[in-house]
Amino acid sequence: MEAHHLRPPEAEDAAEFVAAMRALRVRSGYSFRALERRAATLGEVLPTSTLNSALSRSTLPREQIVVAFVRACGGDEETAAAWARVRADLAATEVEPDSAPAPTPEPEVPEPEAAEPETIDPPAPVEIAEEPPVTAGRRSRALAVVLGLLAVVLAIVLVVVLNRAPQDQTATGPTSTTTTTAETTAAATTTTTAETTQPAPAPQNPPQNPPPNPATTTVPTTENRPEPPPNSSPRNGIQRIRLSHTGLCVGEGQERFSGSARIVLGQHDCATATPPTELERLPDGSFRIKLHNADYGIGCATVDYGGTDTGVLIAGTNCGNRVDQQFTLEPVATGYLLHSVPGARYCIGVYGGSREPGTQLIQNPCDGGAHQVFQLG
Numbered sequence: 001m002e003a004h005h006l007r008p009p010e011a012e013d014a015a016e017f018v019a020a021m022r023a024l025r026v027r028s029g030y031s032f033r034a035l036e037r038r039a040a041t042l043g044e045v046l047p048t049s050t051l052n053s054a055l056s057r058s059t060l061p062r063e064q065i066v067v068a069f070v071r072a073c074g075g076d077e078e079t080a081a082a083w084a085r086v087r088a089d090l091a092a093t094e095v096e097p098d099s100a101p102a103p104t105p106e107p108e109v110p111e112p113e114a115a116e117p118e119t120i121d122p123p124a125p126v127e128i129a130e131e132p133p134v135t136a137g138r139r140s141r142a143l144a145v146v147l148g149l150l151a152v153v154l155a156i157v158l159v160v161v162l163n164r165a166p167q168d169q170t171a172t173g174p175t176s177t178t179t180t181t182a183e184t185t186a187a188a189t190t191t192t193t194a195e196t197t198q199p200a201p202a203p204q205n206p207p208q209n210p211p212p213n214p215a216t217t218t219v220p221t222t223e224n225r226p227e228p229p230p231n232s233s234p235r236n237g238i239q240r241i242r243l244s245h246t247g248l249c250v251g252e253g254q255e256r257f258s259g260s261a262r263i264v265l266g267q268h269d270c271a272t273a274t275p276p277t278e279l280e281r282l283p284d285g286s287f288r289i290k291l292h293n294a295d296y297g298i299g300c301a302t303v304d305y306g307g308t309d310t311g312v313l314i315a316g317t318n319c320g321n322r323v324d325q326q327f328t329l330e331p332v333a334t335g336y337l338l339h340s341v342p343g344a345r346y347c348i349g350v351y352g353g354s355r356e357p358g359t360q361l362i363q364n365p366c367d368g369g370a371h372q373v374f375q376l377g
Contacts, residue, residue: 015058028073044068049258245370249273266360307342335375
């Protein structure tokens, strides 16, 4: 394919940009699956279903998709970067209208400036000439008032402190409120001692309450039998990973609902689910999910597109020092919530909460459903 076929388009909107991508795919002569394989050899991720969806819309695809697509079509890194710049420019033009309201605050600035000369000129000389004797009198009166208030406050504090000992034995709610208001203004340390001594009678009640507590904890023991997994940390080693809402096991199978033959992780009948899954704890406390494939060896569960987005799938690839292959297990009542480290605010579960075997796993916002709860062992 000639180099000019790879030139970035002079698109004026998102629809023209996507149309140029469709034309580039046709000129390349590669099928969607061939583009996925070519992208993989270049170290890019370009799932068939994702590319098909991106080219069928009139909105701008993600920058990662554009770069992987152009490189898979035969472009080098510089050409892919040029396409990405065109996409970024179009994305910026779609946001620019939001900055239009900026001029609105400008008319408000001169209005207070016009009002300032009217208020400054007359009052200034009058206040300087007439008020010096008045302010001196006012200051002396203010000082007298302040001193009087201080004397009253000190008297109240002394009364409270002197009466503290007898009041501690017969104190009630209202006395505690008055002391705290007086002491916060003059003696903060006495308020802390008063507040800590008031709960003193409380320890007399716990000896009467313990009988109900053991009863409530012993009765639900039969109901809490599914809860032991969260109370103990997950163990290393080969083990089944089951979905709480179906009891099906995590295994590999073809992606559904997209027409793609890509192999991804999903829920399958435990009797036939393959490959065997293994949890490997890493030094930082996170886990890798290893896949013991009889044909390809050991791989690791990997979240698409670096694991930072919602709506992405999980598939097995070669293990490496990659954050998108690291997961955490959050204990809940019936098992564990599975989070990818880069997408920690999301939960991994079964697509659409389906109960049908073969349905793929997907990273989506946590919704509290049993289809996002896993059981181990």
